[in-house]
Amino acid sequence: MDNWTEGYVAEIDYAQAYYAEMAPAHLSFALLLNGLRPPVEAGAGFAYAELGCGQGLTSNLLASLHPGSRFEAMDFLPSHIAGARRLAAECGSLNAHFSDDSFAEFASHDGADFDIIALHGVWSWVSAENRRALVQILRRRLKPGGVVYVSYNCLPGWAAHMPIRQLLRQHVETSSAPMEERIGNALRFVHGLAEMDSGYFAQVPSAAAHLNGLDGKSDSYIAHEYLNRDWAPFYHADVARDLAAAKLTYGASATLFDNDDAWSLDAAAQARLKATDDLTLRETLRDTLSYRRFRRDIFVKGPQRLPAAEREALLRATRIGLCVAAGEVPHTVKSPCGERPVPVELIDALAQGPQTLDHLAQGDDFAETLRAVVMLVGEGLAVPLPGGDAAERCPGAQRFNAVVLRRNRYSPDIRQLASPVLGGGVIVGLVERLFLLARLDGADPVVFAWSVLAERGKRLRRGGEELVSAEDNLAELGRLYGAFESGRLPLLQGLGIA
Numbered sequence: 001m002d003n004w005t006e007g008y009v010a011e012i013d014y015a016q017a018y019y020a021e022m023a024p025a026h027l028s029f030a031l032l033l034n035g036l037r038p039p040v041e042a043g044a045g046f047a048y049a050e051l052g053c054g055q056g057l058t059s060n061l062l063a064s065l066h067p068g069s070r071f072e073a074m075d076f077l078p079s080h081i082a083g084a085r086r087l088a089a090e091c092g093s094l095n096a097h098f099s100d101d102s103f104a105e106f107a108s109h110d111g112a113d114f115d116i117i118a119l120h121g122v123w124s125w126v127s128a129e130n131r132r133a134l135v136q137i138l139r140r141r142l143k144p145g146g147v148v149y150v151s152y153n154c155l156p157g158w159a160a161h162m163p164i165r166q167l168l169r170q171h172v173e174t175s176s177a178p179m180e181e182r183i184g185n186a187l188r189f190v191h192g193l194a195e196m197d198s199g200y201f202a203q204v205p206s207a208a209a210h211l212n213g214l215d216g217k218s219d220s221y222i223a224h225e226y227l228n229r230d231w232a233p234f235y236h237a238d239v240a241r242d243l244a245a246a247k248l249t250y251g252a253s254a255t256l257f258d259n260d261d262a263w264s265l266d267a268a269a270q271a272r273l274k275a276t277d278d279l280t281l282r283e284t285l286r287d288t289l290s291y292r293r294f295r296r297d298i299f300v301k302g303p304q305r306l307p308a309a310e311r312e313a314l315l316r317a318t319r320i321g322l323c324v325a326a327g328e329v330p331h332t333v334k335s336p337c338g339e340r341p342v343p344v345e346l347i348d349a350l351a352q353g354p355q356t357l358d359h360l361a362q363g364d365d366f367a368e369t370l371r372a373v374v375m376l377v378g379e380g381l382a383v384p385l386p387g388g389d390a391a392e393r394c395p396g397a398q399r400f401n402a403v404v405l406r407r408n409r410y411s412p413d414i415r416q417l418a419s420p421v422l423g424g425g426v427i428v429g430l431v432e433r434l435f436l437l438a439r440l441d442g443a444d445p446v447v448f449a450w451s452v453l454a455e456r457g458k459r460l461r462r463g464g465e466e467l468v469s470a471e472d473n474l475a476e477l478g479r480l481y482g483a484f485e486s487g488r489l490p491l492l493q494g495l496g497i498a
């Protein structure tokens with residue numbers, strides 16, 4: 001039945017998630033790396049919109065950390081917006097506004113302009129008509145100099161696996177059972193076809209691997225990723241052409257490694273790219289030669305190229321912070337072209353707390369230091385910090401974290417807590433979150449964590465074996481708490497989370 005959902009899967013809410021690439025400081029860093037002026041000056045307030053925000057966790061978390069900025073997020077599923085509003089109200093975030101407008105409704109009314117508009121996981125999952133409404137919003141509501149973050153499934157990386165989505169979608173449509181049941185049946189059906197190993201599955205061996213990759217995925221992910229009526233991967237050139245109607249020009253990828261050919265391509269491929277002057281064709285070649293299937297593009301309304309010296313000065317002033325303990329940083333990082341060493345001195349310096357790139361580069365070649373920092377950020381081990389003072393971000397972060405930790409008493413859905421030091425979200429494991437909640441409430445962390453896990457019918461595992469008795473689980477939690485106290489807790493305290 002087609003109604004206001006326009007063929008979008010409305011039966012299951014989307015997962016709660018925070019995306020670090022959508023943080024203003026990350027977008028600015030990516031643009032600076034590509035020599036472009038960021039949309040807002042470091043430390044200044046800004047207006048941020050999120051279109052198709054799902055459960056709104058990214059906007060809520062960022063709003064708690066940027067009290068001087070305005071966040072407006074929308075999504076047409078009312079259950080998403082009811083949850084997002086409740087979280088904002090509980091956190092006391094007066095700067096976060098959520099509406100259950102559709103894209104067409106949002107496009108039809110005026111309002112204040114934005115410095116940044118973000119759409120994550122939206123462009124490939126809606127109809128051409130809705131993409132036109134999105135372009136209209138970008139055209140009317142983005143300030144000159146403002147940026148758009150838009151992620152989408154891309155070609156040619158998706159080409160070989162599109163039939164899997166088609167088969168799942170068609171099979172789900174043959175039944176009116178509850179969505180969870182239909183998803184299970186559809187997966188079994190397509191697995192059965194793969195096992196026959198003929199036709200498509202014989203000709204495209206990676207198709208079975210793609211299908212197997214869905215096995216551990218949640219129903220929510222499969223529903224929203226694969227089962228909407230409208231779904232399409234795009235060439236970058238198509239997206240760039242559509243967004244040109246909103247006066248937007250491609251600026252950089254928020255997936256930092258995608259900007260760096262030396263990271264992802266061999267020498268012959270790099271030479272081929274250098275010989276290609278057309279910037280849009282160059283992106284298509286990048287996607288072809290590295291066989292990407294997902295892009296996180298940053299488009300700019302009126303990009304301003306920075307003089308080289310100003311770019312370097314702004315980069316040198318950027319502060320970088322580790323989001324993991326120094327001991328958790330690996331010695332090498334795997335790139336598509338081989339292992340890259342992580343400089344020990346860099347990690348030693350960052351272990352003392354966030355540092356400016358200028359400080360990190362002292363005595364070293366700046367370009368080398370920058371490359372190593374990009375590697376850490378690209379791997380999710382470090383983040384660029386927003387300007388301004390961590391102390392200003394503390395009250396909002398503390399309220400956000402207390403609310404999220406209390407929710408963990410009943411539901412483990414939100415995994416990220418807000419770090420006022422980093423100005424972004426940090427993933428904290430379930431058991432760690434229960435330990436933190438117990439400490440907040442003055443309870444015994446081990447006894448409390450076990451009471452919650454036992455209530456949910458959960459058991460811990462050790463050496464691959466499930467621990468059955470309460471005594472064994474309590475003993476294991478005691479061991480985990482000891483490790484937490486000496487390992488992760490000091491890190492979380494340093495990040496202003498605990």
Ligand SMILES: C[S@@+](CC[C@H](N)C(=O)[O-])C[C@H]1O[C@@H](n2cnc3c(N)ncnc32)[C@H](O)[C@@H]1O
Binds near residue numbers: 052225
């Ligand atoms: C794949 S989800 C991504 C959600 C979120 N951005 C994230 O990545 O966590 C796409 C979102 O777009 C919303 N959406 C789809 N069509 C829409 C429309 N016509 N108007 C407003 N929101 C829409 C859905 O409700 C859904 O939450």
